[in-house]
Amino acid sequence: MKFSGKNVLVTGASKGIGADIARILGSYNLKVWINYRNNQDSALRVKEYIENNGGSASIIAFDVTKENEIIDAFKAIVDCDGGLDYLVNNAGITNDKLALRMKSEDFMNVIQSNLLSTFIGCREALKIMSKNKFGSIVNISSIVGERGNTGQTNYAASKGGIIAMSKSFAYEGAPRNIRFNVITPGFVDTEMTSSLKDEIKDMYIKNIPLGRLASGVEIANAVAFLLSDSASYITGEVLRVNGGLYM
Numbered sequence: 001m002k003f004s005g006k007n008v009l010v011t012g013a014s015k016g017i018g019a020d021i022a023r024i025l026g027s028y029n030l031k032v033w034i035n036y037r038n039n040q041d042s043a044l045r046v047k048e049y050i051e052n053n054g055g056s057a058s059i060i061a062f063d064v065t066k067e068n069e070i071i072d073a074f075k076a077i078v079d080c081d082g083g084l085d086y087l088v089n090n091a092g093i094t095n096d097k098l099a100l101r102m103k104s105e106d107f108m109n110v111i112q113s114n115l116l117s118t119f120i121g122c123r124e125a126l127k128i129m130s131k132n133k134f135g136s137i138v139n140i141s142s143i144v145g146e147r148g149n150t151g152q153t154n155y156a157a158s159k160g161g162i163i164a165m166s167k168s169f170a171y172e173g174a175p176r177n178i179r180f181n182v183i184t185p186g187f188v189d190t191e192m193t194s195s196l197k198d199e200i201k202d203m204y205i206k207n208i209p210l211g212r213l214a215s216g217v218e219i220a221n222a223v224a225f226l227l228s229d230s231a232s233y234i235t236g237e238v239l240r241v242n243g244g245l246y247m
Contacts, residue, residue, distance in 0.1 A: 001228040005085025005134065007031040008227070009077060011064055011121065012091030014042040016190045017140070020216030021088055021223050022057070026050030028224065032057040033077055035091065037064070064091045064117035074124045083132060086227050087125045089118040090140045092158070096151045107154040114158035115165070122169050126178060135178040136227045139166050140219075143186045143242050159184075163238055170236030179235040181226040186242025189213040209244030 008025050012018040014036035023046060026032045032050055034057055036043035043059040050057040060076065062069035077084050092114040095106050118139050129135030144152050145159025163182050170180040187193060187204050193213060205212060222241045225231055240246060 001028065001224060001230045003028050003030055003086075003228050005030070005136070007033065007077070007081050007084060008086035008088065009033040009035060009060075009074075009084060010088040010090055011035040011117075012037075013088075014039045014046060017185070017188060017216045017219050018088075018090040019046045020220040021090060022046050023049055023053075024217065024220035024224050025086075025088075025227070026055035026057055027053060028228075029055065030086065031055075031081065034059045035064075035073070036061055037091075064121070065113050067120050070117070070120050071124060074128060078128055084125060084128050085132075085135055087121060087135075087137045088140065088223055088227070089121045089137070089162075091117060092140070094152070094155050096155065098151050099153045102154060107157070110154035111158050111161075114155070115161040118162050119165060122165070122180065126169065126173055126176075129173075129178045130176045133177045135173070135176075136231075137166075137169070137173075137178070137180045138223050138226045139180070139182050140223075141166075141182050141184045141238070143184050143240070143246050146184055146238075146240075147246050167236045174235055179226075179231070181231070181234060181236070182238045183219060183222050183226065184238055184240050184242065184246075185214060185219050186240075186245045187213045188219060189215055207245060208242075212243065214241060214243060 008030045010022045013022040013034040047057040062073040141162045142159040144156045148156045166180045166182045
């Protein structure tokens with residue numbers, strides 16, 4: 001795959017899927033900005049991996065729930081590199097409870113962390129990328145944003161909102177040659193899923209036609225495709241990476 005741009009910001013990139021996305025993008029000679037909130041050591045390990053494999057990376061700390069920190073981070077990247085070519089909005093949280101027991105603050109915290117932060121990131125990227133009339137953004141949603149899930153009304157709302165919002169951004173970005181697309185992962189083999197009991201994991205897997213969880217690298221490869229010139233005529237689309245669990 002070919003990339004016409006030179007740098008990329010990945011939010012929530014110190015661990016899990018975000019770290020895999022950062023590592024894969026680093027292999028395509030992009031300078032990768034690795035965002036983290038608290039775990040600097042993990043972010044530095046991702047940076048070290050990219051650099052040891054011939055890539056270029058920097059770490060950047062900011063909290064995606066704080067608008068001023070996002071704006072300052074984007075400005076710092078532009079001041080350093082002269083612009084921003086690609087963005088992956090990956091950072092997010094869960095706070096699962098049955099709807100009957102979910103407080104308004106439980107709902108809004110997830111909306112702010114997942115949906116509002118993605119909006120701010122997309123908005124700031126659109127401002128910056130419009131100057132060069134080039135850019136590509138991939139927002140990480142979830143299968144839950146398409147089909148819902150018990151105990152995740154807040155998460156489903158945030159991830160479903162990302163899908164709808166990205167389509168609207170795609171309309172606004174298209175005249176400026178800026179593309180917005182979405183990845184909806186299914187169940188991915190991460191630290192969170194590895195802690196599940198085997199019987200629970202087996203219950204999930206038996207419903208997946210491909211018969212296994214995804215690896216973070218498989219999600220990262222899909223992200224790289226949508227960012228790249230190989231997807232230059234694709235915008236406003238949702239790419240499902242779920243092993244056939246939701247078709």
